[in-house]
Amino acid sequence: MRAFLVIVALSFSMAIMISVPAGITANQEAAQSLTENFNSTITSMQQEINKSTTLIECQASPSQGIPSAMSSARRFEFGRTEVFINETVGDEIRTIEGVKDVVPFLQKSSEETTSETLNTPRGSFNISTPLYTITGVCLNTTFINNYSILPTNITGRNLCEGDSGVLLMSLSLAEYYNKGVGDTVNIYGEPFTVVGIYNSTDQGTTRARTVYMNITDAQTVTGQTGNVSRFDVYADNISYVEGIANVIKAAYPELYVTTYEDRLANLQNLQTTYTTTLNNAESTLSQTQNVATQEIIIAVAATSIIVFFVMLYTVRERTKEIGILKAIGFSGWNIMSQFMLEGILISLMAGAVGIAIGSVGAPFLSSLLLPHMSLFGSGGRFQFGSSSANPAVPELGSVAATPDPQIMLLALGGAMLLGALGSLYPAWRASRIRPAEAMRYE
Amino acid sequence: MSEAVLKTENLSKTYPMGKRKVPALSDLNLQVNKGEFVAVMGPSGSGKTTLLNVLGCLDKPTGGKMILDKVDVANLPEKQLYKIRRNKIGFIFQTFNLLPYLNAVENVELPMECTRKPRNERKQKARELLGLVGLAGREEHRPQRLSAGEQQRVAIARALANDPAIILADEPTGNLDTKNKFEIVKLLGTLNIERGTTIVMVTHDNQVASHAERVLFLNDGRITKEKQGLHLAKKKLQCPYCGSRIQPKDERCPSCRKKLVPAEEEESI
Numbered sequence: 040m041r042a043f044l045v046i047v048a049l050s051f052s053m054a055i056m057i058s059v060p061a062g063i064t065a066n067q068e069a070a071q072s073l074t075e076n077f078n079s080t081i082t083s084m085q086q087e088i089n090k091s092t093t094l095i096e097c098q099a100s101p102s103q104g105i106p107s108a109m110s111s112a113r114r115f116e117f118g119r120t121e122v123f124i125n126e127t128v129g130d131e132i133r134t135i136e137g138v139k140d141v142v143p144f145l146q147k148s149s150e151e152t153t154s155e156t157l158n159t160p161r162g163s164f165n166i167s168t169p170l171y172t173i174t175g176v177c178l179n180t181t182f183i184n185n186y187s188i189l190p191t192n193i194t195g196r197n198l199c200e201g202d203s204g205v206l207l208m209s210l211s212l213a214e215y216y217n218k219g220v221g222d223t224v225n226i227y228g229e230p231f232t233v234v235g236i237y238n239s240t241d242q243g244t245t246r247a248r249t250v251y252m253n254i255t256d257a258q259t260v261t262g263q264t265g266n267v268s269r270f271d272v273y274a275d276n277i278s279y280v281e282g283i284a285n286v287i288k289a290a291y292p293e294l295y296v297t298t299y300e301d302r303l304a305n306l307q308n309l310q311t312t313y314t315t316t317l318n319n320a321e322s323t324l325s326q327t328q329n330v331a332t333q334e335i336i337i338a339v340a341a342t343s344i345i346v347f348f349v350m351l352y353t354v355r356e357r358t359k360e361i362g363i364l365k366a367i368g369f370s371g372w373n374i375m376s377q378f379m380l381e382g383i384l385i386s387l388m389a390g391a392v393g394i395a396i397g398s399v400g401a402p403f404l405s406s407l408l409l410p411h412m413s414l415f416g417s418g419g420r421f422q423f424g425s426s427s428a429n430p431a432v433p434e435l436g437s438v439a440a441t442p443d444p445q446i447m448l449l450a451l452g453g454a455m456l457l458g459a460l461g462s463l464y465p466a467w468r469a470s471r472i473r474p475a476e477a478m479r480y481e
Numbered sequence: 482m483s484e485a486v487l488k489t490e491n492l493s494k495t496y497p498m499g500k501r502k503v504p505a506l507s508d509l510n511l512q513v514n515k516g517e518f519v520a521v522m523g524p525s526g527s528g529k530t531t532l533l534n535v536l537g538c539l540d541k542p543t544g545g546k547m548i549l550d551k552v553d554v555a556n557l558p559e560k561q562l563y564k565i566r567r568n569k570i571g572f573i574f575q576t577f578n579l580l581p582y583l584n585a586v587e588n589v590e591l592p593m594e595c596t597r598k599p600r601n602e603r604k605q606k607a608r609e610l611l612g613l614v615g616l617a618g619r620e621e622h623r624p625q626r627l628s629a630g631e632q633q634r635v636a637i638a639r640a641l642a643n644d645p646a647i648i649l650a651d652e653p654t655g656n657l658d659t660k661n662k663f664e665i666v667k668l669l670g671t672l673n674i675e676r677g678t679t680i681v682m683v684t685h686d687n688q689v690a691s692h693a694e695r696v697l698f699l700n701d702g703r704i705t706k707e708k709q710g711l712h713l714a715k716k717k718l719q720c721p722y723c724g725s726r727i728q729p730k731d732e733r734c735p736s737c738r739k740k741l742v743p744a745e746e747e748e749s750i
Contacts, residue, residue: 363578366539367592367639368567371559474566475540478578 045349046389049454052342053393054404057450059331059338061397061442062405066327070320077313084306090187092299093139095272095284097132099124100295121147123266124293132272135286137279142182143267145175145257150227171212171248173226175257175267178202186271189251195220195235198251205234207251226250227260270294334408339457342386346461350382354469361469362477371470378469382462383455390454394447401442485548486646486679487513487536492545492555494531494702505531506702508545513647518673518680520690520710523699529683530651532699536681537570537649538562550646567595571640575652577632579624585611585635586620592642610638614668630661637668641678648672650682654689666692 099122129141148169156165176188180200183189189197190207198207206226208218213236216224223230231252258264272287274280277299284298297305354361361374397404494506505528513519523529534540535547538554547555550569554562571592572578579588589607598606611620614634624632633653640648650669654662670692672678682693690696691710698706722739 359578360580363580364591365563366537366566366572366578368563368595368643370563370595373595473540475534478534478539478574 042385042388045345045385046392048345049342049386049389050392050396052338052345053390053450053454054397054400055338055408056335056453057394057397057442057446058401058404059334059408060446061401062408063328063331064443065405065441066324070317070324073320074317077317081306081310081313084309087187088299088302088306091273092277093274093280094186094299095274095280095287096297096302097270097272097287097291097294098297099268099293121268122293123263123268124291126265126267128291128294129267129270131290132270132287135283137275137283138272139275140182140185140273142179142186142188142271142273143177143254144188144269144271145173145254145261145263145266146268147173147175147257147261147263149173170215171209171250173257173261174249174251175254175261176251177254186273188271190237190249192238193235194237195233197235198253202234203253203256204231205252206231206256207235207237208233209247209249210236210238212248212250224250226252227262229256229260231256330408339453342389342454342457343461346382346386346458347465349385350378350462350465351468353381354378354465354472357469358472358477358480361472362474362480365472365474366478374472375466375470378466379459379462382466383458386454386458386461387451390451393454394442394450397442397450398447484515485512486515486517486550487511487681488546488548489536490546492535492542492547494528494535494540495543504702506535506542509702509704511697511704513679513681515646515679516673516677517695518670518693518710519682520693520696521681521683521699522685522687522690522696524685527699528702529685529699531702533649533651533681533683536647537572538565567592568643569646571643571645571648573633573636573640573648573650573653575655577624577629577636577656579632579635579639581624584621584623585616585627585638588624588635589638589642592639596643606642607638610641611635613641613672614638628661629657630664633657633661633665634668637665637672641672647679647681650680652684653682654684654686662686662689 123145126143129143132138133141149171151170152167153170154165154167176182176198178198178200183197183199190209191197193207194210198205206224208216208224213219213233218224218233220233220236222233224233225231231250254267258266272283274283280298284296287294288296364374365371489509489511492506492509492511493504495502495504497503509532521529521532531540535542536549538549538557542555545555546553549565552565552569554565557565580591583591586604586607589610590603593603593606596603608617608620611617611634614637616631616634616638619627619631622631624635627635633656637653640650648669653669654665657665666689669680669682673680680693682689684690693710696708696710697704698708723737
């Protein structure tokens with residue numbers, strides 16, 4: 040019974056000893072993946088910005104609205120007011136000197152929404168966000184060929200001039216709806232045929248949950264006939280950009296105008312935000328590692344103390360038996376090795392049970408014992424370990440602590456060592472007991 | 482002249498009690514010859530158990546010499562004493578002191594575990610010894626499933642395991658009823674006669690002591706008197722009712738089944 044209790048107590052210590060490092064490794068991996076995710080986002084945005092030095096983005100905005108680069112990157116923002124502008128404004132902009140092309144877009148949120156759990160330091164909230172964005176694109180062959188207005192890496196075919204009643208859909212959305220090329224989907228109650236599916240993972244974050252269609256179709260189904268939400272204005276060359284931007288800003292204060300320089304500045308802001316986030320993650324990770332180290336030290340100490348006291352108690356309880364063994368010819372070393380072997384065996388059994396518990400319960404134990412990693416400081420939006428039921432919502436990272444076989448073996452070796460160390464003094468004491476005194480002990 | 486297995490010269494043992502030293506054994510001179518069956522009697526506190534502990538190398542004397550099987554063991558360090566206990570001494574205790582989690586064979590095997598004897602030989606010898614003490618068929622029983630008499634038989638078999646030079650029995654019948662007491666003493670007597678086992682037995686029971694060849698009386702740590710015993714196992718017994726004189730195989734008269742007593746003309750202690 041005592042051995043059983045010891046095994047239970049020790050096995051939990053062992054489970055902690057293997058779960059906590061597993062949790063740390065998982066958190067490190069998650070932080071690593073987050074860094075990679077951020078870096079790839081920044082790189083792809085940088086590439087996009089560099090590709091369009093002559094581009095002036097004009098976003099319909101209630102006043103000086105949300106910077107477009109920011110709005111693109113932080114797609115999950117909710118409660119954003121969607122503002123539209125008459126498409127004839129585009130014709131007017133085209134008349135400005137130095138303007139090469141004006142490409143209109145209509146972006147409208149879907150009617151369907153998805154519910155997400157938002158974890159904040161003040162508690163968890165359920166929020167509704169649009170499931171996807173409809174992007175109406177002017178399917179002019181020149182625009183398609185010259186500017187990056189449609190996604191690439193398509194299964195099926197891309198949109199082309201003259202298309203109507205058809206759309207392009209991101210892979211995550213296609214999986215969510217379980218649709219393939221040739222299937223029909225309803226957008227705002229109107230049927231559309233899926234002609235192509237683009238792989239959203241390599242298209243940057245802006246295109247992850249978007250359906251693309253002809254702008255006329257988009258205007259019709261969303262009830263925004265004659266309206267657009269954005270113009271991409273292309274200058275003949277970079278020297279015209281600033282002038283054109285100033286003219287547009289002056290003439291159309293309802294448009295939020297960003298040039299290459301603005302986008303670059305926005306990107307730098309975004310990079311700063313990411314860096315802060317990563318620093319937060321790094322500091323939390325280091326804090327977590329400290330906590331883990333403390334927990335492991337406590338577990339090791341507790342294990343040794345448990346073995347020590349149990350063996351000490353065992354020696355005390357079995358004093359008479361030690362006396363008998365000595366009387367019949369057992370040496371001090373025989374007695375000592377027997378008690379040490381018992382301590383080691385109990386610890387080994389506890390180690391095996393602990394590994395079993397740790398293997399099964401590592402995710403639970405590590406999440407219980409390690410502090411959660413908040414990536415955005417106190418107002419943190421994402422947390423490791425949070426998950427979304429919606430497959431269309433990509434996750435930044437989730438912890439799945441799996442103990443390393445090497446750590447398991449190490450824990451078993453550690454258990455053996457702790458058993459030996461914990462029982463060393465009690466066993467030595469047992470070996471030193473004088474037989475005549477021990478025989479009198481009741 | 483008989484060969485001495487155990488010899489003490491001015492053996493003494495004192496216990497510290499605060500600043501005082503209380504003597505338990507004082508200048509004790511004793512010789513036990515090979516094949517002898519010696520009983521030590523004395524009142525409580527006379528030093529019987531101390532004597533047995535010192536003779537059995539469980540406790541160290543504070544003075545004097547003690548030669549056991551030609552080795553002076555009085556000043557040997559503990560590192561060597563365990564070998565003496567293992568190879569030269571067999572212990573029988575009043576409370577049997579069997580390990581409850583081992584069965585009879587395993588208990589008898591125990592003293593042989595630290596020797597280099599192979600496991601199967603140890604097991605075979607343990608079974609033989611259990612047969613010798615009349616426990617054939619009870620080898621796999623644990624102590625709690627054996628009667629007190631049977632447990633003491635296992636303890637006797639254990640004491641014989643390493644063929645010791647001497648067996649030291651501390652009140653071996655103290656925890657037994659009359660029937661078992663008689664059987665155990667008879668068994669010790671038989672071992673002494675048939676195997677030539679040297680036995681030193683501490684007891685406060687006259688009847689039990691009467692089975693020995695020689696009875697030593699201990700008082701205040703000194704041997705005060707020595708008498709020849711009946712060594713009843715070697716003597717004829719007489720039925721108190723029908724008067725038959727027999728060399729008994731059990732304690733009852735084969736003709737009238739009455740309990741036997743020593744024959745009248747024999748000297749009694």
